[in-house]
Structures are given as C-alpha cells and as structure tokens.
Amino acid sequence: MPLMTPAGITLLVTDANLNVVGDPIARWTELDVTLRFNEPATGSFTAPRTAVTAAQLAPGNRVVVIRDGVIFCAGPIEEPGPEDWSVTGQASGSGTVEVRFSDDLAAVVARITYPNPAAAATAQTSTAQWTATDEAGDIIRSLVNLNAGPGALTARQVPQLVLGAGAGIGTSIKFSTRFRPLGDELRSVAILGGGLGFRAQQVAATREFQVYAPVDRSAVVRFSPGLGNLRSYRYEPKAPTATVAIVGGKDVGTSRVVVERTNTAAVAGWGRMETFVDQRQSTDTAVDTTELDQAGDEALARGAETARLASVTIDTPDQRFGVHYQLGDKVSVELESGVVVADVVRAVHLQATPDAGEVVTAVVGSQDASPDPLWVRYLRDVSRRLDGLETI
Secondary structure: OOOOOHHHEEEEEEOOOOOEOOOOOOOOOEEEEEEEOOEEEEEEEEEEHHHOOOOOOOOOOEEEEEEOOEEEEEEEEEEOOOEEOOOOOOOOOOOEEEEEEOOOHHHHOOOEOOOOOOOOHHHOOOOOOEEEEEEHHHHHHHHHHHHOOOOOOHHHOOOOEEEOOOOOOOOEEEEEEOOOEHHHHHHHHHHHOOOOEEEEEEEOOEEEEEEEOOOEOOOOOEEOOOOOOEEEEEEEEOOOOOOEEEEEOOOOHHHOOEEEEEOHHHHHHHOOOEEEEEOOOOOOOOOOOHHHHHHHHHHHHHOOOOEEEEEEEEOEOOEOEOOOEOOOOEEEEEOOOOOEEEEEEEEEEEEEEOOOEEEEEEEEEOHHHOOOOHHHHHHHHHHHHHHHHHOO
16 A cells, blocks of 8 residues: 655755745645656645745745655745635635745756856857766766856855765766756766766755666566556557667768767667767767767667656555665566566656645656656757757
8 A cells, every 4th residue: 555644744945045944834735746867856735825924935945845754855946826715615714825846956957058167158268168078977977066066156056056976987978068958968978877867955954966876676676566566557669769870070061070870789670760960069070989979879878769668656665765766776567467677767756635645656667758748858859959059
C-alpha cells in the first residue's frame, strides 16, 4: 500500500538568503510536487488565504517542503496565486490561495552561458566561445560556477549557491558554448559524460549544486504488479529516430567541415535513419573533429530509443524514494508478460492532503518517457536548435 503520512510534511517559506519568513504553513489543504531528473521541479500548495502572509509571498521568496525531517524540495516561488473567494464552497470564508514554486535548480538554469564569464554581456569582445576539455562533471561544475555560482560576476550569482560533490566524474570531453541556455548545456554535457545527474539542494544554510553518477540499482530495486508497488505501465517497442548523424561544422559550402557518426548496431537492426546536426559555431577543423564527433554522438543518444517504457511506481516502506533509490538511478520494472526492463527513474511525484495522506510515485522509463507532452518536447528541441543559430 502507498505510504500515508501527511503528518510528516512541513511547509516553510524563506527569503532568497534562506532565512525563514513567518511561521510554517500549518493549514495547507493540498500539496503537489514533481521532481525531475536533470530539470527543475514543479510544485504547488493550496491553503486558506489567511494561512499565508503577504510577507511570505514577497518576490524572491522560496518554499521548502520537508518530508519526515528531510528536505524533499526547496526553491523559488514562481506564482504567488491564484487567489479564490466565493460565498459558498471550498473558497468561502477567507478564500484560498494556490502557491506555485520550483526547486533551486530553476534559479541556476535561469542564466545563459557567457563566452567570457569574467566580462559583462556588453563586453564580450575578446572571446568567441567558452571552451573546456575535462571530465564532464568538472565541466558542469565550471559552467555553473562561472555563470551562476561564486565564480560568476556579482550580479549573476545565485544567493547562497555553493558547489558540492561532482569533481572528477564522467568521461573526458571537449565542450564549447556561447550565449546558450545554461540548463540545455548542462544536459548536453551530462549525456556526453556518460549519463550524469545534477541537482541543486538546500543543505543547511546553502543552496548546494551537486553533480553525481546515477547508480544501477536494478538488481535490488524492483517494481512489479506481483509486489504491489507498480501502479501502471505502458511499454512500446519503438524504432530509433536516428541511426546516423551527419554533423556540419564551421564555414560554408565546400569549405564546411562535415563528419558522420553511425550507430552500427542500430543500423544493422533498423536500417539507416539520417539526421543533420548544425554545429556551425564549432571551431573544429578537419584535423580535429572532437566536438563535432561528440555532437553527433549526442544526437544518436537522444534518438536511439528502441523501446519506450513509461511506468508509474508506488513508494512503499521497503522501496522508498530518497532512501533506497534516487532520481537518475536505474531500477527494474517487471511487466505482466514476464519481461523485466531495467531503466532510469525520470521523475518522482508527491501528492498529499491532510485527509487522504500522501502518495509518492515514480516515473521510470527511457528518455522518451518524460511526463511532458510530445509537443512540449518538440518545441524544446526546436528552441535548442534555434538557440544555436542565434548565438553564432
């Protein structure tokens, strides 16, 4: 059965410097939080209007969700409303307010990457691109440090942000960037680095940015109908969308550097499916195509899904999120057919009310198993490609 422990949840409001504002929100009526792998969380709570003060809803404030003594999610308020009131019904009396928030990763990724992070945006005249060759974990940490962390320009620093674990992990890569959304660049480096994870969590009086290598727990964390911890699943065998990536580098016409990357096994099984990757901002030459090769490999990784599994699991005392598994970890899902699929925990969803208690579920599946609608993922991909054209 799902765990039902609403008494174990506490809601606090802090300012941007993590100082608690007012009393805990003691009379909330509904809480909904979704944590996502390598993306900001989304959350909301509803409470009587009199349970939340105007000072708590001031711009820059944060919501902290504490579950059984451990911070489950903490991050900036994004919408201090809507406020509802009516003569009768749930919104009668003092009315209700719904507060929507994210986690601290949202504050980190609200930056673009500067070619020269030490110079203001209007003084980017000496460096074409920020470039690094290092372990992926160190590149992720450097991007955050220089564009949002203590190493950034004062005006760009996220208050109380510090760098946590993550140095020296992941494969060694070459990476360059120029005026690109920081979150997109972090996800690209994470994929190139072997599937790393990153997050921003409140630790004591700091917001700590962490890079980590997800763990393969598929042998010990298992979900199945027989165990009673699997709510639903949808399993779709699916051809890849790309088995060959053709990457175009700098220059134009016959002078343009072009490389081809191939997923040999996928071509043998599914045939040749080509995609073009525009990397005109790259400085690679015909002699050194490291970055172009990586861009092609990333495109193949994003389009290499051959089976799509989207499952919703249930938190139980013996298999509990945050204790037995984390976002990004690989776990096992046993299908009714007897097939066992090992895949990644993509999202964790907490729903709670004082009357019904809490239900914690996890979305387990391939990268295609994102809870976002298909059109949202399509627009994100289009936006990512346009960003590359706009920042040449």
